[in-house]
Amino acid sequence: MVRLKLTIAYVGTNFFGWQRQKEKRTVQKCLEDAFSRICERKIVVYGASRTDSGVHALGQVAHCDIPENKLHIPWVRALNSILPNDVCVIKVEQVDKNFDARFSSKAKIYSYTIWKCWDYVLPQRVPFVWRCGEVDEELMEEASKIFIGTHDFASFQNSGSDVKSTVRTIYEIRREKGLFPEESRWIFVGNGFLKQMVRNIMGALVSIGKGKITIDELKEIFQKKDRRLAPATAPASGLCLEKVIYGEDY
DSSP: OEEEEEEEEEOGGGSSOSSOOTTSOOHHHHHHHHHHHHHTSOOOEEESOOOOTTOEEEEEEEEEEEOGGGTTSOHHHHHHTTSOTTEEEEEEEEEOTTOOTTTTEEEEEEEEEEEOOSSOOOGGGGGGOEEOOOOOHHHHHHHHGGGSEEEEOGGGOOSSOOOSOOEEEEEEEEEEEOSSTTEEEEEEEESOOOTTHHHHHHHHHHHHHTTSSOHHHHHHHHHHTOGGGSOOOOOGGGEEEEEEEESSOO
8 A cells, every 4th residue: 555645626515514423424534435436445534634624625625545556546537537616636746654634734824705795795705704893904914923933723613623721822813805895814823723713713803803802802811721712713704724834843
């Protein structure tokens, strides 16, 4: 058996997330079905990030082991000829058997896109934005500095996770222009993220931007490590896994 590293993109709208679930459509299952069909045996695909239902990806990474006699197959073309049109494989590389898509990663980059106009949303953007209305983004940028560094993010983790520690490091949060004037993209770079952590932080930042909570109140929520005190989770539609970083420090 030889190990392959996959770079994958998908629209998460019609998937029940990444992870395989009984009788539900997931990205992992689609990939495993495609690999198993070509290899004529069961192939398990392991992802770097277990993205939730409705979350998108431009640079999800996964790995799997295939029989050595199948290595010659043009894998990108072969897989994409089978996969549905809301998921595709961008790149396939042979890697060392010690490579693990999840545990070998050094950092992940996510984006979250908000739509700042209540009057309309372009139909083409509906699946990829949170229509939150007008916000004070300068105030949000000021508040985002609270999250930079190594902290206990217990107040920003949703239930349903089995992690041993809620301490994570965020290297950077920055705002970028979106595709249209009505939207903006918020970039999150960290060594790892808890369950729905980016969406929870984004929900808090938008609450700041709308004047629903103050920066001092956000600091207090952070310190109390109680998810019940924090603002609501931002919708999945605005979140996208942009890139998984390997081999070097960010």
